[in-house]
Amino acid sequence: MAPHSSGMLARMEISVESLRRTAALGGFAWTDAELEAIRPAVQRLLESLEQMEQLPLGAVEPTTQYRVL
Numbered sequence: 001m002a003p004h005s006s007g008m009l010a011r012m013e014i015s016v017e018s019l020r021r022t023a024a025l026g027g028f029a030w031t032d033a034e035l036e037a038i039r040p041a042v043q044r045l046l047e048s049l050e051q052m053e054q055l056p057l058g059a060v061e062p063t064t065q066y067r068v069l
């Protein structure tokens with residue numbers, strides 16, 4: 001994994017093997033065909049997260065939460 005300058009996520013290569021290891025950590029025993037089918041969606045998700053990391057949030061005010069009792 002290459003070092004990254006800022007942000008939380010390092011760039012990952014999405015391979016069937018990495019998906020298999022990740023799925024196994026979650027208790028899933030998916031086949032290579034099942035993992036290959038979800039691989040494009042996982043890649044798009046990681047690209048979306050990378051884009052979200054680049055958003056300029058310095059001037060954004062935090063959300064106000066209201067509780068109803």
